[in-house]
Amino acid sequence: MGHKFSLVLSREITDEESAILREAGCACATFGPDSLPTDASVPVTKMDFDDTESPSLAEAIESALEAVKKVPDLSVPGLTVPAVPAADSAEAPDGGSAAQEHGEPGVLVGEVVEEEQAPGKGAAKATAAKAGAAAESD
Numbered sequence: 208m209g210h211k212f213s214l215v216l217s218r219e220i221t222d223e224e225s226a227i228l229r230e231a232g233c234a235c236a237t238f239g240p241d242s243l244p245t246d247a248s249v250p251v252t253k254m255d256f257d258d259t260e261s262p263s264l265a266e267a268i269e270s271a272l273e274a275v276k277k278v279p280d281l282s283v284p285g286l287t288v289p290a291v292p293a294a295d296s297a298e299a300p301d302g303g304s305a306a307q308e309h310g311e312p313g314v315l316v317g318e319v320v321e322e323e324q325a326p327g328k329g330a331a332k333a334t335a336a337k338a339g340a341a342a343e344s345d
Contacts, residue, residue, distance in 0.1 A: 209259035210267040215241060215285030216252045216275065224278045228254070231274035235259070244285055251284075264288070 220228070225238050233254060241253035254271070261267035268286070275283055 209235070209257040210261055210264040211255075211257050211289055212264070212268055212271075213256065213285075213287040214254045214271055214275070214283050215244065215287075216254065217243075217282040217284055218252070218280075219250050220252045220278065220281065224281070225252075227277055228274050231277045232270045233274045236271070 219240070220238070228236065228238075233256070235258050236254040236256050239253050239255070241251050243249035243251050256267065256271060258267035258270075261270060268288075272283060275281055
């Protein structure tokens with residue numbers, strides 16, 4: 208299975224420009240017409256990738272973005288990456304993930320940290336609430 212993702216280009220491209228993109232590293236891409244997600248009246252080109260040669264999804268995306276830079280006045284206003292199937296993110300026997308076994312980073316677990324409120328009305332209320340809660344616990 209390859210690394211699947213799609214790029215939405217900023218405009219429609221010509222046959223010559225698609226040849227430049229293919230030569231620059233997008234040989235596995237399928238080109239098709241689409242519209243700009245934020246304005247359906249603007250015609251653009253969509254590139255669908257199923258990259259079986261890049262070692263990682265990140266490298267596949269970086270390669271495609273670098274190829275787009277080879278065409279003047281072309282940019283990428285949209286990137287879509289489908290969700291990874293559950294089998295690829297399953298726990299490995301040692302507690303790591305299957306992705307970690309293959310050298311890819313796994314999901315990091317963190318904790319929610321409450322933000323300190325800036326001085327003002329909210330901060331005064333939060334300080335008063337904390338003081339009240341501390342007094343009740345005594």
